[in-house]
Amino acid sequence: MGSGGAISFPFLSPAWLGLSLVASLALAGILPGAWRRGWVLALGGCAVASLLALCGVIPWVGDLHLTAYAVAMLGAFVIAYVVALHRARRIGIPERQLIDLFMLGLVGGVVGARAKEVMEHWDEFTRLPDGQPRAWGDALSRAADIDGGGMVWYGGALLAAALMIVYLRGRRIPILAFGDVIVPAMLAGLAIGRLGCFFNGCCFGRPCTLPWAMELPGHPGEHLHPTQLYETVACLALAAATFWWWGRRRSDGEVMLGGILGYAIWRFGNEALRGDTIPTTLFGIPMSTSQLISIWLVAGGLALAVVVVWRRRADPRLRELATRVPGSRHARPAPTGEDNQQEGAEARRPEERS
Structure with a gap:
């Protein structure tokens, strides 16, 4: 299977751009903690990639060659x-x-x-x-x-x-x-x-x-x-x-x-x-x-x-x-849910992590 025998299918049409933007705004306004969890940033990145593709900067609009x-x-x-x-x-x-x-x-x-x-x-x-x-x-x-x-x-x-x-x-x-x-x-x-x-x-x-x-x-x-x-x-x-x-x-x-x-x-x-x-x-x-x-x-x-x-x-x-x-x-027991919460609290207190 070489690049000449690639499989092609439609990818990143303009509809995907609008969908990703709408989804980003929806998550930002509806889901609590969406920014902190990175969901909005991830979808925003997809939107930016789609926009660059539509502008011709990234050749991703049209057929994706797998x-x-x-x-x-x-x-x-x-x-x-x-x-x-x-x-x-x-x-x-x-x-x-x-x-x-x-x-x-x-x-x-x-x-x-x-x-x-x-x-x-x-x-x-x-x-x-x-x-x-x-x-x-x-x-x-x-x-x-x-x-x-x-x-x-x-x-x-x-x-x-x-x-x-x-x-x-x-x-x-x-x-x-x-x-x-x-x-x-x-x-x-x-x-x-x-x-x-x-x-x-x-x-x-x-x-x-x-x-x-x-x-x-x-x-x-x-x-x-x-x-x-x-x-x-x-x-x-x-x-x-x-x-x-x-x-x-x-x-x-x-x-x-x-x-x-x-x-x-x-x-x-x-x-x-x-x-x-x-x-x-x-x-x-x-x-x-x-x-x-x-x-x-x-x-x-x-x-x-x-x-x-x-x-x-x-x-x-x-x-x-x-x-x-x-x-x-350096091994230690696998972290529990409580450990993960404590880890998140520590991450929000950088002054204590000298």
């Missing part, structure tokens, strides 16, 4: 959430907070991944084939057309991680403990997402003569490394390894670091087989931008690993505490 790429991205998000949910509960993170984190990750992931793609191919988005500048509306519309493919995973992962860290610090959720939960989930989701890249024909490999070389969408007559499938297999292996490691770690942060280092090293090697890389240099050594990011991730991961090991040696109790309660040394 591509394998879009289905895989949705599947990746669902798989990652399901994998993370069970263990998030075991370390005492309520499902409501996990949903907040995943929404931040979704927004940051999509925006960051697409922004990195646009930056790497700036001229393709801002200039016509003859070199003349595009109209700003056309350029913005092309940049917003994420369903057509073209997103850089590292850009999305870094922005999503930054937003999650801000949330975790604000909620006083241990970052390393949550990292041990989210990294295996992200690896599992990425394995599914790369299948979408395969069907879409993006993130393709170099030409080769190997028996498993494939002709991908958009590359007729070429037999290429299926680097997307290579990464699917690698991410499944890394997800399984980190998932197994989680119950055997000696302190928080080990699983997160293992997954990050493993993926960065793998990605550096897989980039050598890619045929769509953006070149750069490090100390005069040619490499791709993703290889450069992988190097920085390995360097940062090793530095953080030194800190984790030092903490474990400085406090011998960490190993015992990490295994005493299933999941994490």
Whole structure:
């Protein structure tokens, strides 16, 4: 199922704009607490998106093309959430907070991944084939057309991680403990997402003569490394390894670091087989931008690993505490309704949360 064989159906007609606006106003005036619960903001966001679509800024009015790429991205998000949910509960993170984190990750992931793609191919988005500048509306519309493919995973992962860290610090959720939960989930989701890249024909490999070389969408007559499938297999292996490691770690942060280092090293090697890389240099050594990011991730991961090991040696109790309660040394009983009410009261008293 490639982008050429997409299923189409009407989506976001003008009636949806009016309906979402009316629903927003109705909820604001009728339902108590609608603003606090975010329902009005969510519907208002739909209304804004519809308005942008009607103005031609976002190409969503008319037929929605349901591509394998879009289905895989949705599947990746669902798989990652399901994998993370069970263990998030075991370390005492309520499902409501996990949903907040995943929404931040979704927004940051999509925006960051697409922004990195646009930056790497700036001229393709801002200039016509003859070199003349595009109209700003056309350029913005092309940049917003994420369903057509073209997103850089590292850009999305870094922005999503930054937003999650801000949330975790604000909620006083241990970052390393949550990292041990989210990294295996992200690896599992990425394995599914790369299948979408395969069907879409993006993130393709170099030409080769190997028996498993494939002709991908958009590359007729070429037999290429299926680097997307290579990464699917690698991410499944890394997800399984980190998932197994989680119950055997000696302190928080080990699983997160293992997954990050493993993926960065793998990605550096897989980039050598890619045929769509953006070149750069490090100390005069040619490499791709993703290889450069992988190097920085390995360097940062090793530095953080030194800190984790030092903490474990400085406090011998960490190993015992990490295994005493299933999941994490920070684990606590699942919150009750009364706990959630107290949590909400605390959130309204920021002066007490020094």
